[in-house]
Amino acid sequence: MFRLRGLAWAFFVLCTSLAQAVTVRDDRQQEVSFSQAPARIVSLLPSLTETVCALGQCRKLVGLDRYSNWPASVRQLPRLGGGLDPNIELVVAQRPDLVLMATSARGAERLQALGITVLALEPRTHADLQRVINTLAQVLGVPASESERLWREINAGVLAAAQSLPPQAKGQKVYVEVSPAPYGASESSFIGETLMLMGLRNILPGNLGPFPKINPEFVVRAQPDIIMAGDSSRASMLQRPGWSQLKVIQSDQVCVFNTDESDTLVRAGPRMAEGARLMAQCIARSQGSKP
Known part of the structure; x- marks a missing residue:
């Protein structure tokens, strides 16, 4: 009887372990296997x-790159360097x-050589994000x-923001700067x-x-109707050749976003x-209305 119970328990443990085991493919096209869900996670992006x-897994984070700052609960975690150079x-x-x-x-191969499991994921499109969410959930x-x-x-939130734009905004030419290099x-x-869903022209x-690094003169030639950029780009914009003469700057059709x-x-x-709502609000303001 006891032996049967022992075998039954061993079988249960084995089945549970197999159910938790998972193998995923990361964005390096490497297969990464897990015998169980990780309990101590360092995130560098x-x-x-x-x-x-x-x-719902914030509690498993034990260290971050210097730029991770949301949600507020992660701000007290140890900082382990930059995302690109941890x-x-x-x-x-x-x-x-x-x-x-x-x-x-940098550093993935060195970490793996030290016996640490690395999962490299870098979402850049809507489909990428959906895939990354599913991969991390697994x-x-x-x-x-x-x-x-x-x-x-x-x-649904992205689509709602896209549909909130006033009709007269459709077809506007937009330049979005993600860093002042400029990229x-x-x-x-x-x-x-997202801009495409809004009916705007990038x-x-x-x-x-x-996210290409661009020649500032490219923007001058393109003559966008609206510019979106972070506060860190504000000071450098007028220093770029020809930018002070851009109609979009002269007419103050520039949305400057704060750091958050x-x-x-x-x-x-x-x-x-x-983020889509921020863009929609910017476009709507440029049209003299609110979405």
Whole structure:
């Protein structure tokens, strides 16, 4: 009798372990396997930090890159360097069983050589975000119904923002600057896809890549009707050749976002719908109305 109970318990444990085991493919096209959901996570990309929390797993985060700042509960966690150049020693010191990082970040191979599991994910489009949400849910042991619900809410919010624009806004030419280098958001980025849903024309074609570094003279030649940029770009704009003569600047059709708004706008994460609303509000203001 006791032996049968022991066998039954062993079978239960085995089945539970198999049910928790999962293998996913990351954005390096590497297969990453997990025998169980990770309990100590280091996230080195703000959009991934936000997605982990949106899936209800914030409590598992033990360290972050210096830019992750949402939700507010993560701001007290240890900072482990930049997202692209993390401090490997500090990361290892947190004893993570999973490190989340961008494909463009350095250090993945070194961390793996030290026996640390790395999952590289870098969402740049709407489809990317949906896939990343589903992948993280699998890895974290979150029910598929929850990840599907999260994506539905994000997508519905983006569509609602797009549909809120006044009819006269359609067809406006827009330039969105994501950093003052300057880097812009092209048609192939998640920001560009949102602009397309709004019926707006992005001056940066998708064949430049999602977030290309651009020649400032390109914007002068394109003559956008509206410019969206973060506060960090404000000072440099008028220093660029020909920009002071842009009609969009002379007519004050520039939406300048504060730091918190810029963070929301440029991250392909669970706040993407909020970013879409910021863009819609900017466009509506330029038309003299509110969405």
